[in-house]
Amino acid sequence: MTMAVDVRALSKRYGQKRVMDGLDLEVRPGVTGLLGPNGAGKTTLLRCLATVLAPDSGEMRIIGLNPADGAQRTELRRQIGYLPQDPGLYAHFTSAQMLDYIAILKEMTNRRQRAEEVRRVLTEVDLTAQSNVKIRKLSGGMRQRLGIAAALVGDPGFIILDEPTVGLDPEQRMRFRTLLSRLGETKIVLLSTHQTEDVAALCERVIVYRAGQVIFDGDPTGLAWQAGGKVWSTAERPVGDEVYWRTTEGRYRVVGARPHDGEAVEPTVEDGYLRLLAEAEEEVA
Known part of the structure; x- marks a missing residue:
């Protein structure tokens, strides 16, 4: 392959x-x-x-x-394993029934093999205890985890x-990150x-x-540095169209032009992403 x-x-x-x-x-x-x-x-x-x-x-x-x-x-x-924004889970199915149905759609014809696969993916997303719970009774987070499990059926x-x-x-989310990094x-x-x-x-x-x-x-570091030299910390509320927000320290974090008293700070992935979109909008304008 x-x-x-x-x-x-x-x-x-x-x-x-x-x-x-x-x-x-x-x-x-x-x-x-x-x-x-x-x-x-x-x-x-x-x-x-x-x-x-x-x-x-x-x-x-x-x-x-x-x-x-x-x-x-x-x-x-x-x-292919696919999790759409709306997984389309059947509310009257249990978690295990839903995953068994997905396995059938993937042409897993052996019943014992399907049962083992259902147990495996439920364990991956920490839903073993909810295997026989109707989907309509699951919390929103549990339904999302079930959707992730459905995407993993069939390896x-x-x-x-x-x-x-x-x-x-x-x-x-931490458990999900662990799972994804392994996959x-x-x-x-x-x-x-x-x-x-x-x-x-x-x-x-x-x-x-x-x-x-x-x-x-x-890579993420390269994206963060799209805002290199364009992220500032200032004590005064910025004036103009720059992206900014007030931090927990009471200062303002600005992505864009330097305020008159701005102190340079290291950019994050979010800063680089925001700056990249802003520059794209400026080019169109």
Whole structure:
């Protein structure tokens, strides 16, 4: 099996809006973070990679298979784990029944094998005690963890996660990071999120996606330094259009031009991301 995702000249349009515009992308084993503002086209890209949506043009080769070919697409779907923003869990199923159903869809025909797989993925997301609980009775965080478990059924080589940490408490997020970092040692993990702290903690590579185009592709440190020399601490509320917020120390953190009494501070991934988007908006204007 070729452990790689290769996308060439991928395009997708909804009416007059082009949400992907000749996109080229390569993803290799490891955890890759996908950042971008709402409406950037991230979910459309993930749905194309998950073979849920067909692009208008372009080519994809995912772990050596061509999703445009029907037979290869069927085989590919056995190798993909996908968590959409809305996992579509059936409320009247128990957790174990839902995962068993996913295993059947992945053509796991041996009942004992399916039962073992269900136990395995429930353990991975710490839901063993809820295996026989109806989904409608689970908390929001538990349902999110069940969606993650569903994406892991069948031990896929390519795992696609769209906003996976929504609804997770801090302890659950730490457990999720541990799980993802382990998976990334041997699998391709593509993680779309608005949580820059998850990207900083998990991802060896981060892609910033805006208006159907990649505007940054590098490591989290490189993204943080997109705001190098442009992050300041000041005692006075800034005047103008710069991005700023008041910190717990009572000072203001400013991303942009230096205030008259600004003291330089080291940028974070969030700072670099905000500055990169601001510069992209300035170019359009």
